[in-house]
Amino acid sequence: MTTPDYLFASTQAKPEYERLQLIEAVFDGQSQRRLLQTGLTGGWSCLEVGAGAGSITRWLAAIAGDSGQVTALDRDTRFLKGALPGSVQVIEGDICTEELPAASFDLIHARFVLIHIPTVEVALEQMVRLLKSGGWLVLEEPDFLAARPAGMTADLGGSITPETLTTAMTRVNQAILQTFVDRGIDPAVSLQLPQRLETLGLRVQTVDNHAPLVRGNSAMAQIMARSARQLATLYTATGKASPLDVEHYCQYAQNSHTWAIYHGIVGIQAQAHL
Numbered sequence: 666m667t668t669p670d671y672l673f674a675s676t677q678a679k680p681e682y683e684r685l686q687l688i689e690a691v692f693d694g695q696s697q698r699r700l701l702q703t704g705l706t707g708g709w710s711c712l713e714v715g716a717g718a719g720s721i722t723r724w725l726a727a728i729a730g731d732s733g734q735v736t737a738l739d740r741d742t743r744f745l746k747g748a749l750p751g752s753v754q755v756i757e758g759d760i761c762t763e764e765l766p767a768a769s770f771d772l773i774h775a776r777f778v779l780i781h782i783p784t785v786e787v788a789l790e791q792m793v794r795l796l797k798s799g800g801w802l803v804l805e806e807p808d809f810l811a812a813r814p815a816g817m818t819a820d821l822g823g824s825i826t827p828e829t830l831t832t833a834m835t836r837v838n839q840a841i842l843q844t845f846v847d848r849g850i851d852p853a854v855s856l857q858l859p860q861r862l863e864t865l866g867l868r869v870q871t872v873d874n875h876a877p878l879v880r881g882n883s884a885m886a887q888i889m890a891r892s893a894r895q896l897a898t899l900y901t902a903t904g905k906a907s908p909l910d911v912e913h914y915c916q917y918a919q920n921s922h923t924w925a926i927y928h929g930i931v932g933i934q935a936q937a938h939l
């Protein structure tokens with residue numbers, strides 16, 4: 666079965682590339698720490714699923730070295746072309762259907778990818794099938810149920826009241842949840858991952874769940890404002906938020922006097938049995 670269109674598939678290249686680079690700037694440090702904790706070293710064979718703009722793939726290739734091998738798989742490789750060392754194998758394909766040899770990777774990583782896949786069980790089965798004995802699966806996925814406004818300086822200046830912006834924030838958060846639900850996706854699928862991986866026979870080694878409370882105009886808030894601008898039509902089509910709500914959500918996210926949780930992040934390190 667093919668996964669339905671990726672939410673951001675029809676967005677314009679430049680803003681989408683910039684959004685992916687912001688994601689990398691915010692989350693790469695934590696991802697790299699999680700990946701290194703597996704024992705990642707030279708000679709490993711690694712698969713980056715949903716490689717996006719490629720920074721983690723480049724980093725994996727530098728560590729795996731000449732004796733290792735890194736594969737970057739993405740349904741949309743337009744931001745990978747020319748961005749990766751020649752040693753990296755780039756595959757344009759869907760993790761649910763791509764035919765890769767079983768038991769071929771020491772490490773598989775996916776960040777913010779499963780949240781876009783309704784048949785998450787198929788994607789997970791495939792990743793588990795691709796792991797070598799003792800190989801590691803590192804997943805990092807959002808929890809959008811954690812999103813909420815958390816207050817602001819009373820006087821923001823201008824004519825829009827704090828209540829208007831907060832209401833818009835709450836409405837757009839509902840629209841984000843509904844956008845996923847309408848596509849058959851659980852917006853908090855990340856919370857199911859530990860039990861799903863155990864059911865598939867992996868040993869879950871660590872799980873953490875982090876919901877950053879961040880200032881407006883921070884990089885994380887900017888990512889969400891950019892997503893909202895790119896997906897405004899989808900959000901308003903849910904009936905949960907109006908175009909003006911989306912505009913106010915973006916104002917909230919871009920104003921450094923506001924605070925909010927935009928989503929949680931669940932990180933998991935799991936290992937195939939030896």
Ligand SMILES: C[S@@+](CC[C@H](N)C(=O)[O-])C[C@H]1O[C@@H](n2cnc3c(N)ncnc32)[C@H](O)[C@@H]1O
Nearest residue numbers: 668715716717739740741759760776777778781
């Ligand atoms: C939000 S971006 C995250 C990119 C990158 N993992 C990061 O965190 O910087 C999601 C990526 O997953 C890719 N993707 C979505 N569904 C996919 C699927 N079924 N198979 C492979 N890649 C997929 C998208 O094309 C996109 O590049």
